[in-house]
Amino acid sequence: MLTNVEHIGIAVRDIQISNELFSKLLNVQPYKSETVASEGVTTSFFRVNQTKIELLEATNPDSPIAKFLEKKGEGVHHIAFEVDDIVSEINRLKEDGFTVLNEIPKLGADNKLVCFLHPKSTNSVLIELCQERK
Numbered sequence: 001m002l003t004n005v006e007h008i009g010i011a012v013r014d015i016q017i018s019n020e021l022f023s024k025l026l027n028v029q030p031y032k033s034e035t036v037a038s039e040g041v042t043t044s045f046f047r048v049n050q051t052k053i054e055l056l057e058a059t060n061p062d063s064p065i066a067k068f069l070e071k072k073g074e075g076v077h078h079i080a081f082e083v084d085d086i087v088s089e090i091n092r093l094k095e096d097g098f099t100v101l102n103e104i105p106k107l108g109a110d111n112k113l114v115c116f117l118h119p120k121s122t123n124s125v126l127i128e129l130c131q132e133r134k
C-alpha cells in the first residue's frame with residue numbers, strides 16, 4: 001500500500017544555491033544533507049508538514065541527475081511514495097504491468113530502502129517507493 005507522498009525530488013545544478021532558495025521559499029532550514037554515492041547524488045532534505053522536499057545535485061557525470069539536467073534542466077525529478085512493505089509492492093506493481101528498475105530494494109537516503117519505476121510505465125513521471133529501514 002502506498003501510504004503518502006514521502007518526498008518530491010528536485011534536480012538542481014548547485015545544491016548550495018538551491019538550499020538558500022528553498023530555505024527562503026519554505027521558511028525552514030534543511031534538516032539533513034546526505035551523499036548517496038551509489039546513486040551519484042548529494043541530497044538535502046526539507047520537512048514540509050507531512051512531506052519533504054529532496055534537492056539532488058549530481059556528484060559525477062554518470063549520475064541519473066547529471067543526465068536529467070543535461071536533457072531537461074533543473075526541476076521536479078521524481079515523486080516518492082512511502083510504502084509499508086516494499087517487496088510486496090514491487091511484486092504487485094510488476095504483476096500490474098509497471099516496469100520496476102531495481103527489483104531488489106536498494107539503500108536510499110534518509111534511512112530508506114528504495115526502488116524506482118521506469119517513467120515509460122508511469123505517464124513519464126519517475127516514481128520512487130520508500131520503506132523506512134528498521
Ligand SMILES: CC[C@H](C(=O)O)C(=O)SCCNC(=O)CCNC(=O)[C@H](O)C(C)(C)COP(=O)(O)OP(=O)(O)OC[C@H]1O[C@@H](n2cnc3c(N)ncnc32)[C@H](O)[C@@H]1OP(=O)(O)O
Pocket residue numbers: 009036039041043054056064065067068071077078080101107108109110112114116118119120124125126128
Ligand atoms: C536513492 C537516493 C535518493 C532517495 O530519495 O533515496 C534518490 O531519489 S536518488 C535519485 C536518482 N536516482 C534515480 O533516478 C534512479 C532511477 N533512475 C534511472 O534509473 C534513470 O534515471 C532512468 C531509467 C529513469 C532514465 O535513465 P536515462 O536518463 O539513462 O535514460 P533515458 O535518457 O533514455 O530516459 C529514458 C526516458 O525516460 C525519460 N526520463 C528520464 N528521467 C526522467 C525523469 N526523472 N522523469 C521523467 N522522465 C524521465 C527520458 O526523457 C526518456 O524519455 P524519452 O521520451 O525517450 O526522451
Ligand SMILES: [Co+2]
Pocket residue numbers: 007009054078080128
Ligand atoms: Co528520492
